[in-house]
Amino acid sequence: xxxxxxxxxxxxxxAEAVAREKMIDPGLVVAAxxxxxxxxxxxRYGSEMDIRVSIDRKTxxxxxxxxxxxxxxxxxxxxxxxxxxxQAKQYMEHPQVGEQFIEExxxxxxxxxxAQSAKQVILQKVREAERDRQYEEFxxxxxxxxxxxxxxxxxxxxxxxxxxxxxxxxxxxxxGRESYRPNDRVRCFIKEVRREVRGPQIFLSRTAPEFMAELxxxxxxxxxxxxxxxxxxxxxxxxxxxxxxxxxxxxxxxxGACVGMRGSRVQAVVNELQGEKxxxxxxxxxxxxxLVNALQPAEVSKVVLDEEAGKIEVVVPEExxxxxxxxxxxxxxxxxxxxxLDIDIMTEAEESARRQKEFEERTNLFMETLDVDxxxxxxxxxxxxxxxxxxxxxxxDELLVIDGVDEAxxxxxxxxxxxxxxxxxxxxxxxxQELGVEDSLINFEGLTPxxxxxxxxxxxxxxxxxxxxxxxxxxxxxxxxxxxxxxDTGLLEEFDVSLEEAQDLxxxxxxxxxxxxxxxxxxxxxxxxxxxx
Numbered sequence: 001x002x003x004x005x006x007x008x009x010x011x012x013x014x015a016e017a018v019a020r021e022k023m024i025d026p027g028l029v030v031a032a033x034x035x036x037x038x039x040x041x042x043x044r045y046g047s048e049m050d051i052r053v054s055i056d057r058k059t060x061x062x063x064x065x066x067x068x069x070x071x072x073x074x075x076x077x078x079x080x081x082x083x084x085x086x087q088a089k090q091y092m093e094h095p096q097v098g099e100q101f102i103e104e105x106x107x108x109x110x111x112x113x114x115a116q117s118a119k120q121v122i123l124q125k126v127r128e129a130e131r132d133r134q135y136e137e138f139x140x141x142x143x144x145x146x147x148x149x150x151x152x153x154x155x156x157x158x159x160x161x162x163x164x165x166x167x168x169x170x171x172x173x174x175x176g177r178e179s180y181r182p183n184d185r186v187r188c189f190i191k192e193v194r195r196e197v198r199g200p201q202i203f204l205s206r207t208a209p210e211f212m213a214e215l216x217x218x219x220x221x222x223x224x225x226x227x228x229x230x231x232x233x234x235x236x237x238x239x240x241x242x243x244x245x246x247x248x249x250x251x252x253x254x255x256g257a258c259v260g261m262r263g264s265r266v267q268a269v270v271n272e273l274q275g276e277k278x279x280x281x282x283x284x285x286x287x288x289x290x291l292v293n294a295l296q297p298a299e300v301s302k303v304v305l306d307e308e309a310g311k312i313e314v315v316v317p318e319e320x321x322x323x324x325x326x327x328x329x330x331x332x333x334x335x336x337x338x339x340x341l342d343i344d345i346m347t348e349a350e351e352s353a354r355r356q357k358e359f360e361e362r363t364n365l366f367m368e369t370l371d372v373d374x375x376x377x378x379x380x381x382x383x384x385x386x387x388x389x390x391x392x393x394x395x396x397d398e399l400l401v402i403d404g405v406d407e408a409x410x411x412x413x414x415x416x417x418x419x420x421x422x423x424x425x426x427x428x429x430x431x432x433q434e435l436g437v438e439d440s441l442i443n444f445e446g447l448t449p450x451x452x453x454x455x456x457x458x459x460x461x462x463x464x465x466x467x468x469x470x471x472x473x474x475x476x477x478x479x480x481x482x483x484x485x486x487x488d489t490g491l492l493e494e495f496d497v498s499l500e501e502a503q504d505l506x507x508x509x510x511x512x513x514x515x516x517x518x519x520x521x522x523x524x525x526x527x528x529x530x531x532x533x
Contacts, residue, residue, distance in 0.1 A: 011216040016137045028129040030055050037062060041262075045105070050081040064107050070099045099228045134165040137201035145214045146204070150184040160186060160204060167202035174237035175206050175274050187272065189214060209233035212278075215269045215355060220258050220514045222247070231283040234337035238274055242294060242334045248284035278335075287312070287339065294335040298324035301348055311342040315351045362386060368422045370413060380405065392417035428453040446505050454491055465508040474502040 006034050016026050037053040041064055045051060050067040068081055070088045088095035091103075092526060148167060153406075156171035158180050169188055180186060188204035189211035195201075213230045222228040228247045235241040243256040258280045259266050264330035266278055284290040288303035293311060302315040316324045324345050336343045346354070360379055366377035370390055379402050385391055391416055399410040428449035432442075435456035440463040442452060460466055475497050476490030492502070510516040 005468055025129070027057075029126060030057065030126075032126060032129075034062075036130055042107075046080055048080040064105045065102050066105050066369065068101045070095050070097055070101070072097055090458055094320055099192060131195075131200055135165060135193065135195050137387055138162075138190070138200060138202055142190050142193050143210065143214075144190055145187060145211070145218070146353075147187050148204075149187065150180040150186055152182060158186070160188065162202065165200070165202060167204050169204040169206065173203075173205040173207050175276070177523065178206070179273065179285075193287065207235065207237035207272075209235050209241075212243060212269065216243065216258060216265075219265045219268050220260070222254075222257050227252060227285075228257055232338050232340070234334040235276070236334060238276055238329055240279070240334065241273075242275045242281055242338045243277045244281045244283040244290070244294070244338055245520070281338065287341065290340065291335065291339050291343070294338045295324055295331065298331065300324070302351070305341075311344065313344045313346065313351075315346055315348055318347045318349060321345065321347050327360055366391070370416050372413075376404075377463055386402060388417050388421060392421055425449040432456045438459050440464075441466055444509065446508070448495070451492055451495055451497075454494075460491075463509055463513060467506060468487055469506055471499055471502040471506060474505070475499045 016029075034053045034055055037055075038051050041051045042049060044065055045066075049471075050069075052065050053059070053068060054063045054065070068083050068088075070092075071082045073084045073086075076082055076084055082483070083101070084094050085097065088099070088101060091101050092099070095101075110373050118438070146162055146167075148162040149268060151158070151159045151166065151281060158169040158174070160167045160169055160319065162308055167190070175193070181462070188206055189208050191205040191208055191210075192203045193200060194203070197521070210233070212235060213233050216230060217223045220228065223230060223245075227249055228245055231244040231246050233241065233243045243258075247254045257265075266280065269278060270278060279296065280289075281293045281296065284293065286311060290304050291303060291314065292300045295314065298316060299321045300314055300316055300320075304313040306313075314324070320450050323331070326334075333342055333347055359378075361384075362381045363374060363377045366372060366380050366385075367374060369375070370379075370391070380391065383398075383402055394409050395412075396407070396414070399405055399413060400407065405413075425448065429442075429452065432449065432452040432455075435453075436450055437456040438461055441447070441455070441461065444466070447455070455461075455466065460469065469491075472490065474490050474492045476493040477499065490497070490502070497505075507516065512517055
């Protein structure tokens with residue numbers, strides 16, 4: 001297959017035909033042809049030669065050239081593609097190292113094997129260009145809805161034709177027991193687009209919460225225009241969902257706008273999601289109020305929020321408990337996902353019993369540590385005192401408001417409380433020293449003797465050990481495992497050390513050890529504290 005004037009134009013015609021079919025740039029196809037012809041020429045003239053091919057974009061004429069580079073004598077390795085300065089003088093007047101001598105060589109007459117090899121190179125390059133084009137087209141469409149046609153099903157996964165490529169709807173991304181047949185039309189959410197060796201992989205989903213949000217955006221003009229905002233979505237795909245909506249325009253009812261006239265708008269979304277029941281919730285920046293809305297249709301008696309732990313306690317009447325929890329815990333689980341809070345639901349009777357238990361525990365604490373009778377201890381608890389530190393260091397006026405407590409009694413109470421706390425501190429320090437805690441940690445400001453004892457029992461004995469701790473190891477936190485929030489207990493959590501306080505303590509230790517340069521700290525809250533240290 002010699003490249004003659006008769007078939008020179010065929011190269012361009014073939015390139016244009018392939019480019020149209022694959023919807024890629026014709027220049028990429030021509031470049032692939034140039035590379036394939038160069039490989040064929042190397043198999044004819046020698047693989048170590050630097051042979052290049054250039055195809056004229058207008059005439060289709062292929063020009064074969066051999067390139068030799070001028071190198072220094074001691075660097076000459078490839079005699080076919082390189083030459084020394086002395087050798088180059090035969091072809092060039094004043095050769096310089098790095099210059100190239102280019103000469104045209106006769107076109108090759110490709111045999112069957114060479115032609116097949118050239119064809120493989122062209123096909124490979126065309127495939128790569130097609131993959132790049134497909135990735136560029138779909139990478140920016142992640143997070144949107146796309147319509148496709150089912151091509152086939154493989155091991156429960158559905159392969160969908162999305163126009164200029166194929167996408168995959170995995171088995172776990174389908175709603176319930178959805179089944180599809182070839183040529184069925186399907187609407188999906190583009191969850192992710194990844195570039196892989198075998199080409200771009202487009203992953204679809206019909207169970208993602210974002211899919212529901214995008215469907216509402218299509219059905220509700222106010223959401224599309226940004227007048228109504230979707231704050232959060234929680235789904236149990238195919239069964240039930242909750243969506244929180246909000247608007248700054250007080251003349252618009254966000255829930256009513258999403259429901260539509262006679263439920264027309266929400267019904268269109270329900271039909272697309274195979275009958276999934278949807279609760280539309282008004283969002284509120286006040287978390288307890290938002291949670292009460294999220295637990296509908298159950299009625300809530302009281303809400304107690306622990307912002308630091310991201311946990312909330314909800315008290316409901318006995319007859320509302322099953323409704324609040326929902327079938328198999330569905331209602332409370334969706335409300336937890338919607339509000340991003342860990343919800344603990346209890347009845348009024350259970351809450352009363354828990355408070356009674358706390359009251360008794362605090363009463364016994366004051367009776368044992370302050371050597372007072374039960375009635376007086378109960379008075380302290382009723383006034384809101386929860387621990388010994390509050391009694392020991394509170395302003396004396398707060399004790400004088402208790403019936404029967406005069407100034408002398410208040411002084412005696414605080415003296416007993418402080419003496420007990422000091423005895424506890426001495427015992428804790430002695431235990432910490434027995435365990436081997438070092439002065440570098442004892443003298444570190446911010447740690448009490450009780451904290452030192454807990455740290456020493458866990459093997460943290462010096463400032464270096466302390467500086468290697470993570471903030472959550474000290475303060476505790478929450479980790480989401482398989483969609484469930486799991487509590488991580490911190491070493492100093494019982495001393496009410498917050499995550500921010502733990503971060504400050506650890507960073508201060510690292511600065512003292514010279515591990516961190518204070519000037520490199522950019523955290524807004526940490527800057528002033530580091531400078532003071």
